[in-house]
Amino acid sequence: MAIQDPVPEPKVHVVLLATEAWGHTRPLCTFAARLAQTRRVNVTLFTAPNFAERVEAELSRSFGPSDEALRDLIRVATLDMGERKTVDALGFAAYNEAFARAYAKLVDGDTIICAHTHKKIKPISAPDAVVMDFFCVSGLEAVRKLSKKPVKVLAWMACHASVLIYPFAPESRGGRGDYRPKVMAEAASTGRPIEEVAEKVMNAYTGAIVRVPGLPLMYDYELSPQVVHLEGFAGVFYMMMQTFIDACDGTILVTAEPLEPEGVAKIRAWFAETSRKTYAVGPLFPLGENAVSGEKAQSDKPTEIDEFLETTLQSSGPKSLLYIAFGSLYWPTEPEKIWAFLDVVMEKKIPFILSHASPFAVVPDEVTAKVKAYGLGILSKWTPQQTILAHPVRNWLVCYTLRYKQYPRSHRS
Structure with missing residues (x-):
């Protein structure tokens, strides 16, 4: 020792x-x-x-x-x-x-x-x-x-x-400024619940072009591309x-x-x-001698994923895998869009791994059966993310962007 x-x-x-x-x-x-x-x-x-x-x-x-x-x-x-x-x-x-x-x-x-x-x-x-x-x-x-x-x-x-910048920083630093005083004043004058007013003020998109430091120019409504489980709570949050x-x-x-x-x-x-x-201080990844094995031990399909990465590398070559990663909590309120996306991926014969750890995530039986028949995809609750991202077969990463309210239909293409 x-x-x-x-x-x-x-x-x-x-x-x-x-x-x-x-x-x-x-x-x-x-x-x-x-x-x-x-x-x-x-x-x-x-x-x-x-x-x-x-x-x-x-x-x-x-x-x-x-x-x-x-x-x-x-x-x-x-x-x-x-x-x-x-x-x-x-x-x-x-x-x-x-x-x-x-x-x-x-x-x-x-x-x-x-x-x-x-x-x-x-x-x-x-x-x-x-x-x-x-x-x-x-x-x-x-x-x-x-x-x-x-x-x-x-x-x-x-x-x-x-x-962090656009929602919380002052306007002089590229943010939209503190909207709490406006919420409190409107709630006091109208008698409406703070939660309701905060949601309204937070999502008062006008189609203005915003400049978030480090990101391309975008319309303000592009900051909220989908509905998630924070609907009705995001303003106060x-x-x-x-x-x-x-x-x-x-x-x-x-x-x-x-x-x-x-x-x-x-x-x-x-x-x-x-x-x-x-x-x-990031990115923060474990570097110990147990880093790789310890991550795989937390996955629900470690051996299957390992084998899939290697066989896909041999059959499809480097940079051929699509990794779709959802977090451990948030899940779209319109999951049918995910299944439609997977249909396109399978039509294109793209190998993929979908991670769906959220307790709200429910994969329909017909989707599971379709992926199994496809043979080039894996559905997993917990995936060894570092292992997948570092593997030479991985090319694209699609991850879920958390936003809080779908923007008005008048702004959607």
Whole structure:
């Protein structure tokens, strides 16, 4: 057995919290590993019951057998959400409330019980910093209220920089400006519910041309190309995120600055106006000796996908595969468009893999049968994304763009 170098006693305690979406939680696991490996700090990573096992598996991808001491710096605590066990990233009130209860115990030096393993997590020093998803505004409020010393709260933004600028940045930085005052004023004057007014104001598209830093010119309605499950909630949802952005002490962007230099620069300048820092830390992929095998172990069809990649490479050549990737939460409200798209793909004899992990995703039996008969496609709940993207057979990537309201028919071609 290799002799491990002793790990110095950590002097800093960082708390991590992502929302209940795997696309936000997965990179946070790698971020936790990097903190332990490069900074030697204590990390408490809170997660939801439905992600508990995946978080442990994802963390293991960044560590080998000789890294046990570093891995032990990361404490995974599943939040106790009572009877609510299913994913709920749209409202997630129970999630934030469970975090507030657990954070209070950290501050007071009390033992925490992991709701998944039921193991005791011993007290350590009170948190020095919190990195949390910018969806979790009530979680931020809990940190401000419960902390007994100054604690930095950094916004975890697991998305492209360009996605953040138009909805949240001031007009001087390429955004549309804060629409909260307009919503509150109209709700007060009309007596209409805030949710209704916020939805109306947010989706008041005029056909104007907008310039989002790092993206081509586009019409404003192109920012909302389809209906998803946030219909009727998106306006207030965005107001919550705007509140978090205004209140946090800085931001961590899970994007690569060389890929989005203009967008990152705009966000950095925007936050610098209030003496806050921006860190671009992506992309975040595990690099440990278990990185590849650990990812495949999480897939529902690892062997089948491996074999499919190799046989497709032999039969169709490099850059011949279409990878269609949907996230772990959001799913189109008009899935028939997906099946129509697959029909065209199969007519063109294009090999493909479709990943559909969302709990809302239901693949009709006739679609499953058609893909099976086609023989050049795979439908999978969980796919080893890094493996597929890195394989020489992969050419095109189609992923689901999350937008919140379908634009008016008068603007559609």
